[in-house]
Amino acid sequence: MGRLANPAAPGASRFDRMIYASAGLNYGNIPALAAEYGIFDNPAAGFVTPRIDISAFAQLGNPLWPFDPTTVPLNGLVRVPRGRGPFPLAVFAHGNHSPLENSTPGYVYLCELLASHGIIAATIDVNFLNGANFGENDGRAIVHLEHLKQFRVWNATPGHRLHRRVDLDRAMIIGHSRGGEGVGHASLFNRLGSVQPDLFSPVVPLDGSAGLGPYGFGIRAVAAIAPTDRQYEPVTGPTVVPDDYFLIHGSRDGDVSDFEGYNTYNRTHGVDLADPTASDGHFKALTWVIGANHNQFNSAWASETPAATTITRAAQEQVARVALGALAQDVLLGRGRYRKVLRDHAVATPWLPVGTDLVSQYQDPSRVFLVHNQEGLGPPQLSAPIQGVEANPGVVPTRNAFNLVNAFAPTQTITLQLVWNALGAALDLDIDPTSLPHRRFAALALRIGQSTEPANPAGQDQDLTLVVSSGSRTAAIPASSLHRLRYPDDLTGPGKTVMQSLRLSRRRLRRLGIDVRDLRSVRLVFDRTPAGVVYVGDLQLTD
């Protein structure tokens, strides 16, 4: 495998720029809307779309649009690579913003990157759901899926420019803010034949019988940029995203400042307590961007935070290009080597602006938890079917559903808090090696982070030593040699403990004489700082 090329660099594909829109909008005749939405009055030849009826999901707030919820348009900006295809498809959706400003063009910078690599990429108009509304994110999901359906129609239409050029089995949906919540619902709805939007609404067919659907697209990944969570909640309970899931959020977000998406992330691809080794076959990953805010992910939105407190727009867009470019290379273009970027953000360092500071987590579909903490609030333990003994000399361990990121909603996910007050304290996990899986996993991974609690010196990294034993060999690895355990970015409040995935590769362990199939113990030894508090999400053998 050669060195990875920068996924944020433009590719070699030339592409065409098109506007698609529904007929008869005549925004030009509406003074309040003409300047922003007039571009949709003149769609490209062959790119005139039908209207859709979303009235079962949404009303339209102010301003008065030239249509009602039974006839909302399918408008978007699309970049189409030249060539025969078929090309994968990526569709972006904005979130809530002033409806008097067209939010759609804000992701053209990402569409053009993806198109240059051979991906049809569109950014869609959901502005008619914007305003002082709330709870409408199922509607955003339906609009998003109906845009994918429109691409399927074009793909199946002989003579159309997109005939047989769109690969609907390689699709990615990306949403920002409320659109980021919406893509999670879209991922769920994509698999449904009908849905009851809420307890007061009738069931709505999504099988095409009443105009909406059918869907069933090959969604390879769902990407949420600074999303909200649970503003819309299905009657079946909070949405659990069934597809591969990627989350990116800024630490200086001045709008969705509570990192609600972390709750979505926690719910997604969680451990099945009835069968903890079972995997649903999907990965999830998150990137926490220190200094990034909310609006600068959309190039059309003015920044909501003072410039002095935030990384530059150019830097933030570059981080988005790297992260989403790598994700697209992996899931849409079949270049699985780009998964490395999700597994360990250090891989991306050469492509990021100097000084970029990230925290990242990754959970592979192929993993066995040594510790996942979801058994309950009792003392820490090795997680079944892994057998062994836990001890914690000098450490006070507490398992609880800690609200680590101030996510403004109760969390159900249990995390292990470790508090120590003297050098040499430790969490010891003695493992029965016969309970380990026979399979050779690629890495031992620990998800861990520090907090702003007083025991952690403000502004300073925390550190510990990972001591791993197999057979008669023991290796000691400073956590800081894998990644920083940085002090939370706490400009606007108590700070958010976003844990970092620390991956010890099998190759590195082998060089140290450690065989991951014969692990005898893993110890977290607090011998590098005299006191502190850290939180442990899980410990896994993983690919």
Added chain:
Amino acid sequence: MPIPAPVPVAVEVVATRPEPADAAALAPIRRRADRAAVVAAYLVKVRLAEIPPATGAGWALFVGELRIPKYWEYVAGIFFKVFDPQFFVDHAGDRLRFSADMGTTFVDTDVTLGPPATRLTAELEDASTLPTQAEALSN
């Protein structure tokens, strides 16, 4: 939470003429023989001191303990739609509240949902006498 909770100054329930899009939601109510005011779509208009900015974050609206699934902006505030008049019986006098954390904590308001107006409990045989929804939301 970067934006403060909306501040209601009044709540008004307006019986309006159903629109074609309301048919599916009204169908089960029409089927119930013991329901009187089955031909109206009720708009609950919550007049606000100030229209909140359109942001990603927002506040869920509760009437008493009930979370209103969705609400929408109109010129003077926010509104939501009700089809079953029993709602106004069940929630008469309930306080409007806002929550930013899915109902864990609340910002109470001074506004309560009033008892059903005569217009709501009376037979509304002729929907054509009701205002359209656009008319009801125009002020």
